[in-house]
Amino acid sequence: MINRTISILFLIFIGLTSAVFFVVALLIWLLTVAFDRRLVMLHLFSSFWASLYLWLMPAWSVHVEGRRKPAWRRHFVIVFSFLLNGCPKPRCSISRSLGGTCG
Secondary structure, three states: OHHHHHHHHHHHHHHHHHHHHHHHHHHHHHHHOOOOOOOHHHHHHHHHHHHHHHHHOOOOOOEEEOOOOOOOOOOOOEEEEOOOOOOOOOEEEEOHHHOOOOO
């Protein structure tokens, strides 16, 4: 029963914060689209937004392989593998051609 309550509260939290963060993201887009063609500020905010839910839910974890400091002017392909056959963590790998490891 406690797990169900925590899940419901967390889903309500996601719904409320998503509405607020969407408005903030829209404002960032409106303020930066004219001079930031690549929308770097919006990307950074969106990355924080997504990471927030991972930080606040201890049952969710992510294992990243091949992480290094990205070059902001290059394109990257990031692959997520959600294995349900006994692997407890989603795995993220950056393509070998970009210097990461595939696993």
